[in-house]
Amino acid sequence: MDKKWNTRTKLVHSGTRRSKYNEVSEAIFLTQGFVYDSAEAAEARFLEAGEDEFIYARYGNPTVAMFENRIAALEGAEDAFATASGMAAVSGALMSMLKAGDHVVSARALFGSCLYVLEEVLTRYGVEVTFVDGTNLEAWKSAIRPDTSLVFFETIANPTLEVIDLCAVADLAHAVDAKVVVDNVFATPVFSRAIEQGADVVVYSATKHIDGQGRALGGVILGTKEYIRKTVEPYMKHTGGSMSPFTAWVMLKGLETIDLRVRAQVEGAEAIADALQSHAKLERVIYPGHPNHAQYDLVKSQMGKGGTVVSLDIQGGQAAAFRFLNALEIVLISNNLGDAKSIATHPATTTHQRLADDQKEALGITPGLIRLSVGIEDKDDLVADILQALEAV
Ligand SMILES: *Cc1c(COP(=O)(O)O)cnc(C)c1O
Numbered sequence: 001m002d003k004k005w006n007t008r009t010k011l012v013h014s015g016t017r018r019s020k021y022n023e024v025s026e027a028i029f030l031t032q033g034f035v036y037d038s039a040e041a042a043e044a045r046f047l048e049a050g051e052d053e054f055i056y057a058r059y060g061n062p063t064v065a066m067f068e069n070r071i072a073a074l075e076g077a078e079d080a081f082a083t084a085s086g087m088a089a090v091s092g093a094l095m096s097m098l099k100a101g102d103h104v105v106s107a108r109a110l111f112g113s114c115l116y117v118l119e120e121v122l123t124r125y126g127v128e129v130t131f132v133d134g135t136n137l138e139a140w141k142s143a144i145r146p147d148t149s150l151v152f153f154e155t156i157a158n159p160t161l162e163v164i165d166l167c168a169v170a171d172l173a174h175a176v177d178a179k180v181v182v183d184n185v186f187a188t189p190v191f192s193r194a195i196e197q198g199a200d201v202v203v204y205s206a207t208k209h210i211d212g213q214g215r216a217l218g219g220v221i222l223g224t225k226e227y228i229r230k231t232v233e234p235y236m237k238h239t240g241g242s243m244s245p246f247t248a249w250v251m252l253k254g255l256e257t258i259d260l261r262v263r264a265q266v267e268g269a270e271a272i273a274d275a276l277q278s279h280a281k282l283e284r285v286i287y288p289g290h291p292n293h294a295q296y297d298l299v300k301s302q303m304g305k306g307g308t309v310v311s312l313d314i315q316g317g318q319a320a321a322f323r324f325l326n327a328l329e330i331v332l333i334s335n336n337l338g339d340a341k342s343i344a345t346h347p348a349t350t351t352h353q354r355l356a357d358d359q360k361e362a363l364g365i366t367p368g369l370i371r372l373s374v375g376i377e378d379k380d381d382l383v384a385d386i387l388q389a390l391e392a393v
Contacts, residue, residue: 007074007190011255015069017052017062026066028249032057057245059237067248068220070255071210075202076195077222081232082248086185086205087113088241089219091121093181093203096235097150100126105143105178107134107153107164109363112354114183118152134164135295140172148178155194155302156186159311159347159371160364161286163295166302170198185209188338190262191303201227206251208338209308212261216250218243261340261376265308268342268379272310272372275383281320281390283313283368309337310372317367320393321346324370327392330377330385337373342382345371 005014019027034054036042045053054060068080083089094117098104106118108131118129132139134153144151151173153164170180181201184192188209194202204210206218220243221232236242243251266289273287285292288299289306299306314320324344325333331342335350345351352365360366374382 005073008259010073011070011257011259014073015066015252017066026063026249026252028245029062030245031061058240058242059233060242061245061248063245063252064243064248067243067252067255070252071189071204071206071220072222074189074255074258075192075222077202078225079228080220080222081228081236082206082243082251083219083221083236084241084243084247085217086203086207086219087117088236089203089205089221090114090183091117092232092236092239092241093201093221094118094122094150094152095239096231097179097181097201098122098125098127102127102149103145103147104129105140105148105151105173106131107157108132109134109157109160109162110154111158111183111185112351114152114154134169135162137165137168137172140169144172144176144178146176148173148176150179150181152181152183154183154186155192156288156307157363158186159309159345159351159369161186161288161293161307161309161311162364163288163298163302165298166194166197166199174198185338186307186309187303188258188262188307190259191305191307193302195222197302200224206254207336209254209258209262209265210251210338211254212258212338212340213254214336214339214341216247218247218251262308262338264376265338265374266305268377268382269306269308269310269374271379271383272374272386273306275387276310276312279390281315281393283315283366286311286313308374310374312370312372313366314368314370314390314393316393318346318348321368321370323393324389327389328385329388330381331372331389337371339373340376342375342377343373345373347371 064082068082072080130143132143173180179200182199183203201223204220273290276285287310331344334343335345
């Protein structure tokens, strides 16, 4: 039935499981285990657990199942597995599928921990990884081989906001039967059509827009029922990266309002990108939803909207960027994104500090670059705060 519902209805109702008390708000089943009526019933459940039968919270839990079913309905995926963090989702999606001798092609511009998993962990277990410039289709074409088993990329790169052409890369991968795994955080689940556009597996850090209120770490892996239950679930339940029932409840409540929040955040991001165009103190303003963005047409067809993050390159390098950050009154200095509160980050000295200078340069992480995650505050207040902080530079 929920197939027919539109997004906001799914976000409020999909996946709900009511107990015998018929509670309105989703219940938190804060239990690690479940009691069986008899020894025979326990044996039968271990042999095969039904849809609404649970064994142990590392394997599954009613509150966690509600979250998985609701996010799967939003994404248009057959099934989902909820994880303890976004990185448990990224590493679980990859490790559960790959084995020694496999070949992976990945975009080079990655969240630092994703880069660690691909560059340091997978290779340690005999997986060969080739990195490419994700925006260059010719580079994908020459790196993907007949024996490539998987491609991985963030659909919008952090923090330079370059967009990867999902349909085109998926066509190249599928031509050799390679699976397409995307980290879709910056596109957000609200604007994602990743599965219809060719992703086989979609991964989110739920810590970002899904919680959206800075409270809990979480993640989710979405894909076919076969992949989630036969490949991901055995790996996750035996290696321990499952989501806790309390976190699942926080994330379920986050999903109820995610469409409202993310659309308000996008309005703020659009207003900020408009107000800062050709500002005298800025080298560049990067926003995928602005007609100036080099890949604006791709953004329109792939997501429709430009997301909730705007990056600014301030003239005068790190000193100027620090003066800007220290002058902000509403926008917080921190490093999460997708939050209801606007947050500014200086990637070169924080999230991407570990990278060598030439790597930063190759990825466009300049000393003046600020990543601005736009929250749900009044957009005029945000524009005024950013303009006054630029005055102080
Ligand atoms: C934050 C983030 C992650 C990791 O998520 P955690 O919940 O912090 O583990 C992975 N990929 C991207 C693109 C992210 O922004």
